[in-house]
Amino acid sequence: MTTLTPPFDTAAGDAAETESAPAPPDPAAAERQALIERWAQRHGIDVARRLAEAEDLADAVGKEITPENTTDTYAKSWRVWTRFCAATRLPEREASRGSLVAFVTWMLREGQQNGKGYAATSASTLLAGAVVGLRERGVAVSADDQAAARTALDGLAVKLLQNGERRGRGKAATAHLDGLRAIARTCPDTLAGARDKALTLTGFHYASRAQDPAGLLAGDVTLHPRGLIVSVLTGKTKHSVRDAKIPYGEDAELCPVRAWTAYRTRLAAEADPHWSRPAAPAFVGIDRWGRLTGGMGPDSVTRAIKRISARAGVPLAWTGHSLRIGLAVAGRKHGKDSVVIADQGGWARHSRSLQGYFVIDDGWDDNASAGLT
Structure with a gap:
């Protein structure tokens, strides 16, 4: 396609160019050295060294957080x-x-x-x-x-x-209640099946991303007389914890609280006691032979949700983000206030992405062409 052809040749260099050019100087290192020299002139060598060490510490802290x-x-x-x-x-x-x-x-x-x-x-x-x-x-x-x-x-x-090119995976499929019911009914009567059911039902009810259940510890999920409180680490640059409250479900088959309790009870009965400690992963990896492999990571959560939904016969396989979209869409459809939905899922109250999820449902119910023919 001509619009993507740059005005230069990207082939290898001429044969005559046999020697590689020397590495360019590092501007950041040169700037740091100049700063240290100015400190030395103002305060002496010892103070300049301590200030440089403080700069190194600041760099290390920045990387750490x-x-x-x-x-x-x-x-x-x-x-x-x-x-x-x-x-x-x-x-x-x-x-x-x-x-x-x-x-x-x-x-x-x-x-x-x-x-x-x-x-x-x-x-x-x-x-x-x-x-x-x-x-x-x-x-x-x-x-x-x-x-x-x-x-x-x-x-x-x-x-x-x-030019007809469609790149990327597009938006994740939306999780829905019919799919959740199919998943609940097809999870096998095993520890892995109990984990799959709890992972899906709790994730839907607090609008989880794939990294959310992967980052949960057992102590982050606490029972309350009215349900569960899931303490989710949120934020890409400024971290905070949101306490998502999940009430008992009226439908026992789809109740996330009962699913979580059943999973943890079975885990305590069938696995080493250290997997039930508060500092242990909330959701554990389990291989095909039923052996525990450690905590689930974001990629393993995504693969699990895809596998679980496919096993249940969901027409469009879900991904780790499907549960998050599903809570927004289902909440909107059932008349929940957008602020309440935002708070439950950890969105900003005027989030553009959240408004985009609402359109998935609103685009049908509030449609200019509906009922015209």
């Missing part, structure tokens, strides 16, 4: 940026308007390691992460140049759609 998924995204973005620079023979530590526009063009055209282009949403995330990586390395990236790259990305994404 940054969520792992954010760190992973930044690291991946920088790897993609360096692959782009190697392919185009552009310097890694320059961020001009042209290089950023070329970067998003390259990502959409061939950026993946298999030679295929990224989806526009992935390219947007990688662009943001690459900009963070450049700035961490002392490279100035102007807001105007970054905006130009985003404008190019948006325009090229439209071109892809016009």
